Amino acid sequence: MSHGEMMRTLIFIFIFALTVSNAHSVINWKQHLPKEEGFDKAKLDKLFNYMFDKKYKHNTDAALIIRNGKLIKEQYSNGYSLEHTHRTWSISKSVTNTLIGIAVHKNILNLQAKVKDFYPQLTGDKSDTMTLDHLMKMSSGIDWKEHYEENPFSSDVIKMLYVYEYKDMAGYTASRPVIYDPGKRFYYSSGESNLIMGMLKKSMGISDYENFPWKHLFNKLGITSATWERDGKDVFVGSSYLFLSPRDLSKIGQLYLQNGIWNKEQILPKDWVKYSTTPNKAWLLKQENDEVAKPGYGAQWWLNAQTKNGLSHPHAPDDIYMALGHHGQILAVLPSQNIIFVRMGADKDEKIDRKEIFKLLMSSLK
Amino acid sequence: MKIISILIVLLLCTSCDFTKAFSSSFAKEYCSCRFVVGQSKKLCKEYAENILPPWTIKENEEKKYVTVGNLFKSTTAVYTGKKYGCSIKD
Numbered sequence: 544m545s546h547g548e549m550m551r552t553l554i555f556i557f558i559f560a561l562t563v564s565n566a567h568s569v570i571n572w573k574q575h576l577p578k579e580e581g582f583d584k585a586k587l588d589k590l591f592n593y594m595f596d597k598k599y600k601h602n603t604d605a606a607l608i609i610r611n612g613k614l615i616k617e618q619y620s621n622g623y624s625l626e627h628t629h630r631t632w633s634i635s636k637s638v639t640n641t642l643i644g645i646a647v648h649k650n651i652l653n654l655q656a657k658v659k660d661f662y663p664q665l666t667g668d669k670s671d672t673m674t675l676d677h678l679m680k681m682s683s684g685i686d687w688k689e690h691y692e693e694n695p696f697s698s699d700v701i702k703m704l705y706v707y708e709y710k711d712m713a714g715y716t717a718s719r720p721v722i723y724d725p726g727k728r729f730y731y732s733s734g735e736s737n738l739i740m741g742m743l744k745k746s747m748g749i750s751d752y753e754n755f756p757w758k759h760l761f762n763k764l765g766i767t768s769a770t771w772e773r774d775g776k777d778v779f780v781g782s783s784y785l786f787l788s789p790r791d792l793s794k795i796g797q798l799y800l801q802n803g804i805w806n807k808e809q810i811l812p813k814d815w816v817k818y819s820t821t822p823n824k825a826w827l828l829k830q831e832n833d834e835v836a837k838p839g840y841g842a843q844w845w846l847n848a849q850t851k852n853g854l855s856h857p858h859a860p861d862d863i864y865m866a867l868g869h870h871g872q873i874l875a876v877l878p879s880q881n882i883i884f885v886r887m888g889a890d891k892d893e894k895i896d897r898k899e900i901f902k903l904l905m906s907s908l909k
Numbered sequence: 910m911k912i913i914s915i916l917i918v919l920l921l922c923t924s925c926d927f928t929k930a931f932s933s934s935f936a937k938e939y940c941s942c943r944f945v946v947g948q949s950k951k952l953c954k955e956y957a958e959n960i961l962p963p964w965t966i967k968e969n970e971e972k973k974y975v976t977v978g979n980l981f982k983s984t985t986a987v988y989t990g991k992k993y994g995c996s997i998k999d
Contacts, residue, residue, distance in 0.1 A: 621952070628946060692959055696927060705930040705937065709997050757992070770945050772994040786945050786994065889956055 569764075569805060570797055571613045572790070578909075580610040586907035587616060593903055594886060594895070595620055601871070601895040602888045604629060605789040608904075609797065609883040617789070621889070628768040628786040629887045632868030635771075636736045638760075638795055639781035640819055640843035643679065643739060644803065644811040645759045652746050654679065661742045662717035673725040675742060678735045679842035682825035684723035685716060687732040691869065700733045704783065710775030712782075713741025729825035729840060733782035736843065737774070740781035753777070764798060764805055766791040783869075789885045796876045796883040799864070820864045822848040838865070859901035871895045880908065933984040933997050935963045936977040940986035940995035944973045974998075 577584045587608075594603040595618060605627075607617035619625065631638070646652040654676040659665045665673065669684055677683045690698035699719070702708050708715035716734030744752045756779065761769045768791045772784035779785075787795075798804075799819070803811025812818075819842045826840040830850045838855040839848025845865040847856045854861060859877070866874040871890035876883055884904060888895070935957045942953035950968070965978035973988035985998045 622948060630941070630946070695930065695960075701930055701934075702927070705934040705997075706926050707929065709933070709937075770991060770994040772941065772945075772996060774996070784941075784994070786941070891956075 569612060569801070570609055570790075570794065573614065574617070575613045575615055577615050577907075580613060580615055581909050582608075582610070582615060582907050583909050586903070590900065590903035590907055591616065591618055593899060594618075594888075599894070600892070602890045603871075603886060603895070604888050606886045607789050607793060607884075609793055611881050612797070623887075625788060625790055628770060628788050628791075630868070630870075630872070631785045631787055631792065631866075631874075631887075632783055632870065632872050633733070634792065634866040634868040634872050634874055635781060635783050635785035636733075636843045637819075637866030637874070638756075638785055639736050639739055639779075640679065641760060641795060641798070641811065642743060642756055642781075643675070644815040644819070645755075646743055646746065647815070648810070648812045649759075652743065656742065658683070658717070658738065658742065661745045662713065662738065664714070665717050665721060667721045669724055670721040673721065675739065676842075677725040678739050678742075680726075680729070680823035680825060681731050681735055681840060681843075682726050682729050682823065683732070683735050683738075684721045684725045684728060685732065685734065686720045686722045687716075687730060687734050689730070689732055700782075703734060703737070704780075711778075712737040712774045712776075712780065713778055714776070717741075726825055727828065729823070729829040731840070736782040737778065737780060739843075740779050741776075744776075744778050749777075760810070761791075763808070763810060764791075764794045766794055789887055792874050792887075793883045793885050795866070796874050796885070799876050800878060800881070800883060818842060819844045820846060822846055838867075856898055856901050858898060858905050860905075863901070867897075873897065873900070875901075928980040929982045929984065931959075931961055931979040932963065932977045932982045933986075934959060935966075935979065936975050936984040936986035937995060937997050939966070939968075939977070940973075940975050940988055943968070943975070944988035945991075945994040 577587050594606050604621045604623040605619045608615045656675045658673045659670055673683050688697050688699045695701045703712050703715050716738045768788035770786040771779045773779050799816050803815050821841050822839045836850045836852035836855040839846035845867050847854050847859050847861050847863045860879045862879050863875055863877050871888045873886040939953050939957040942948050942956050963977045963979045967976045976985040986995050987998050988995050
């Protein structure tokens with residue numbers, strides 16, 4: 544090989560390597576000046592001060608903002624850095640939605656699949672009509688108590704995660720009585736998210752399931768920080784136990800902002816984001832009886848849907864959708880502003896106010 | 910007062926399945942904090958504690974597991990690797 548040929552080969556290898564390494568670079572991680580993307584820097588600092596200043600005791604570990612696919616600002620605290628993965632708690636439910644979207648896109652599952660075909664132990668006539676769609680919309684009709692530290696003694700979720708039911712979380716959920724007609728009553732239930740994950744497991748072989756989140760989602764998005772813990776039946780704990788770094792979590796938001804497309808590949812069905820972020824019928828029925836505006840619900844995603852009492856997040860745009868987790872975890876997608884917002888923390892007293900966060904975020908836009 | 914009432918209820922109820930939650934929630938969340946997230950023992954202890962501090966904590970850093978005792982029940986949570994993190998073993 545002549546010197547010239549060798550140089551050409553080296554240049555080709557260099558360009559090829561550069562192309563491969565940038566395959567996941569949908570988001571530009573070089574920090575951009577806030578004013579270049581329409582932010583008032585001083586007002587944006589005010590938002591970060593609200594989240595991070597120790598005097599508020601909000602215990603924020605990490606936060607970042609992406610606009611137009613560019614990182615605008617990120618900050619870490621309490622020993623966290625961009626290298627660290629973080630608990631997402633119930634944000635896991637929204638990523639469970641992503642996995643089901645992929646499974647639907649690949650014809651592995653369909654939303655009208657009967658839950659009883661996967662979990663025959665479901666009892667009562669009402670369970671005959673229960674579908675995957677009902678679980679996605681938290682309207683299965685299963686009797687459930689979703690209490691946390693404030694009332695742990697009668698809580699099904701504490702029992703499921705920590706007593707003996709951790710051995711088979713989906714099985715425990717399916718063993719509960721079905722006391723309402725599916726699709727008629729909205730009740731936020733971690734059990735339903737785990738039942739969804741159980742159905743996903745039963746729809747394929749074990750090795751396909753074990754690798755499913757990585758092969759079909761994380762690897763495609765360049766997500767390297769993921770840990771997804773499992774129950775005693777090796778079912779991913781779809782309700783609570785996904786760990787991601789803040790940057791990797793923002794990629795999930797970016798995927799939804801791009802209508803399920805990543806690097807020109809349609810990863811989610813074309814109408815999946817609409818399905819996930821449209822207020823579901825059972826929630827619409829419930830909000831009629833709410834005395835104050837509460838966040839809306841689509842399919843494993845929270846919304847800022849209009850209620851008879853107005854918006855639950857009056858300062859946020861009405862098209863915002865959110866993945867929310869215990870101790871103040873937030874992934875928010877603001878399509879009309881082309882913004883992804885991530886906040887992770889250990890706010891055990893739940894002191895941070897999401898309404899205030901969005902008020903400060905929106906006021907920082909010029 | 911609330912904590913004392915809870916303690917009385919729990920001590921009267923040491924044979925209830927529910928008391929398992931105290932050792933298993935600490936074991937599981939401490940294990941994840943230490944071996945998945947990689948935080949310090951001090952931070953993880955603060956994070957995992959709820960209502961009652963554990964009676965005993967035995968951490969094996971080399972084999973990556975933790976055994977926690979509380980209210981006459983014991984739970985071990987084991988780190989199984991980066992992909993699947995920690996899970997409760999008994």
